[in-house]
Amino acid sequence: MTSSVPTPSKPQSLQVSERPPNNDWEVLGEAFEAMGKVGLALTVGFTAAAVFCRWADQRKLKVPAVKEVLQQMS
Numbered sequence: 261m262t263s264s265v266p267t268p269s270k271p272q273s274l275q276v277s278e279r280p281p282n283n284d285w286e287v288l289g290e291a292f293e294a295m296g297k298v299g300l301a302l303t304v305g306f307t308a309a310a311v312f313c314r315w316a317d318q319r320k321l322k323v324p325a326v327k328e329v330l331q332q333m334s
Contacts (some may be wrong), residue, residue, distance in 0.1 A: 315321045
């Protein structure tokens, strides 16, 4: 049985792209666009969770018990 010891790799330098100072509005616009997409995803997710919880409270969901699921599998 052979065990391989990982060899340390060279540290990689991160390259930061320097933008000209005139691009501040573009950077700000990209940041707001990203925040808008995240906000939309959160809204959709929370809405789906709210609908699921409402259906669960109204007993409109027919979720089988764990026992029933295990019995169906065997």
